[in-house]
Amino acid sequence: MPGLLLPFAALLRWAPVLRPTRGLAPATRRFAAPRRGAVESYAKVSVLCSRCGELLARYRKRNGTKSNLIKMYVERIAEDTHSILAMESQIPACGENKEIACPGCERSFCRGPRLVKGRPAWKIIAGRVRMK
Numbered sequence: 001m002p003g004l005l006l007p008f009a010a011l012l013r014w015a016p017v018l019r020p021t022r023g024l025a026p027a028t029r030r031f032a033a034p035r036r037g038a039v040e041s042y043a044k045v046s047v048l049c050s051r052c053g054e055l056l057a058r059y060r061k062r063n064g065t066k067s068n069l070i071k072m073y074v075e076r077i078a079e080d081t082h083s084i085l086a087m088e089s090q091i092p093a094c095g096e097n098k099e100i101a102c103p104g105c106e107r108s109f110c111r112g113p114r115l116v117k118g119r120p121a122w123k124i125i126a127g128r129v130r131m132k
Contacts, residue, residue, distance in 0.1 A: 032119050039076055044061075045065055047129050048130050056102065057077055061131070065131045084103065109124065111123045
C-alpha cells in the first residue's frame with residue numbers, strides 16, 4: 001500500500017488558500033448603523049431602581065411596559081439623569097464587564113456595555129429595575 005501515502009508537497013497543493021481580508025484589520029469591530037427613524041416613535045419609559053425608586057434613565061422601549069426590560073441599547077437612551085450610562089468610545093474586550101450601581105442605594109443594576117446584534121447595549125440584571 002505504498003501508493004496511498006502522498007508526499008508532503010502533494011498535500012500542500014490541496015490545502016486551502018488563506019487570503020488576507022480586504023479593507024479592515026481583523027481586530028476592528030464594526031457597529032451596525034443606528035435605527036434613526038423608528039426609534040423616535042417608541043414610547044418613553046422611566047427606568048427606576050427597584051430598591052430605592054431612584055430614576056436611573058428614560059428609555060425608548062419598543063412596546064412600552066408590556067414586556068420585561070432585558071437590555072438597553074445605548075442609542076435608545078433618551079435621558080441619562082445621573083450620567084451613569086454614558087458610554088465611552090470603546091467597547092471593552094470579553095470578560096471586562098463594568099457594573100453600574102444605583103446612585104441612591106449603591107446596588108448594581110446592569111452590566112456591559114456589550115455588542116448585541118452589532119449595537120452596544122447594557123444588560124439589565126433581573127429584578128433590579130422596574131419600569132413606569
